[in-house]
Amino acid sequence: MDLGIGGKRAIVCAASRGLGRGCAEALAAVGVELVINARSAPALEETAAAIRARHGVAVTAVAADITTPEGRAAVLAACAEPDILVNNAGGPPPGIWSDWSRDDFIRALDANLLAPIAMMQAVLPAMTERGWGRVVNITSAAVRAPIPALGLSNTARTGLTGFVAGTSRQVAARGVTINNLLPGIHATDRAEALDRGVAEAEGIDIGEARRRREATIPVRRYGTAEEFGATCAFLCSVHAGYIVGQNILLDGGATNITI
Numbered sequence: 448m449d450l451g452i453g454g455k456r457a458i459v460c461a462a463s464r465g466l467g468r469g470c471a472e473a474l475a476a477v478g479v480e481l482v483i484n485a486r487s488a489p490a491l492e493e494t495a496a497a498i499r500a501r502h503g504v505a506v507t508a509v510a511a512d513i514t515t516p517e518g519r520a521a522v523l524a525a526c527a528e529p530d531i532l533v534n535n536a537g538g539p540p541p542g543i544w545s546d547w548s549r550d551d552f553i554r555a556l557d558a559n560l561l562a563p564i565a566m567m568q569a570v571l572p573a574m575t576e577r578g579w580g581r582v583v584n585i586t587s588a589a590v591r592a593p594i595p596a597l598g599l600s601n602t603a604r605t606g607l608t609g610f611v612a613g614t615s616r617q618v619a620a621r622g623v624t625i626n627n628l629l630p631g632i633h634a635t636d637r638a639e640a641l642d643r644g645v646a647e648a649e650g651i652d653i654g655e656a657r658r659r660r661e662a663t664i665p666v667r668r669y670g671t672a673e674e675f676g677a678t679c680a681f682l683c684s685v686h687a688g689y690i691v692g693q694n695i696l697l698d699g700g701a702t703n704i705t706i
């Protein structure tokens with residue numbers, strides 16, 4: 448299937464590895480020019496070079512913290528009017544509700560609520576003016592079924608879900624879609640860090656922690672960044688113009704809900 452977005456320009460935030468990189472790779476594979484971002488310059492440059500070599504598209508790397516106004520300004524300076532925006536950032540650390548301070552909440556809200564909103568506010572005016580645009584926010588399965596230890600994530604991401612639910616309906620008439628992708632467990636550094644935490648807490652090795660978690664997923668495995676990226680690319684395609692304000696679970700069936 449031709450996704451019909453060859454030659455379009457995308458910003459993919461937090462994309463040197465993991466799910467953001469999966470989205471960047473899948474968009475590059477269908478001819479989208481990229482601005483990719485992460486904080487660590489060497490890893491980001493390496494990813495940019497690999498994507499250029501593999502897919503032959505222009506890739507600009509902007510090393511910056513997307514959760515800060517300066518970081519977002521640097522990314523937007525490289526591409527002020529993208530056709531496609533993929534919002535992403537690192538997830539908050541696990542913990543317990545009684546320990547989180549105001550500062551912990553502010554950090555989580557900055558990263559997983561206010562940063563994606565600021566990016567949307569920056570790019571939506573030109574998208575609606577041109578009559579075409581795609582925004583995909585990487586959120587979490589935690590917005591459908593809370594993960595108690597990730598209360599900071601539950602809190603920030605449900606806020607973003609509410610913003611998208613309303614805003615997506617306000618821009619849809621102008622050819623712009625906004626949707627959220629909700630990852631369940633995927634084989635990335637983030638998942639490994641969470642497994643390491645479980646292994647330490649329960650006195651087991653990390654392989655055992657992963658096997659136990661895989662056993663709870665109907666498909667019996669972790670998702671991959673490649674399949675996550677492919678779904679993102681479809682949402683960004685010309686074929687996805689009727690998908691508006693949706694929260695799409697990519698979790699191997701792990702969230703035990705009917706709708």
Ligand code: NAP
Binds near residue numbers: 463466535539588638
């Ligand atoms: P990951 O493998 O740890 O990769 C995170 C990427 O984001 C890296 O490229 C990292 O590069 C970049 N990044 C982190 N903080 C950033 C910041 N402030 N500014 C710019 N770039 C930043 O994570 P992932 O597994 O792909 O997860 C992506 C998102 O999905 C996270 O929010 C995570 O909580 C959420 N999620 C993941 C899973 C899962 O199973 N993997 C499940 C549910 C939700 P630098 O460190 O160099 O900045």
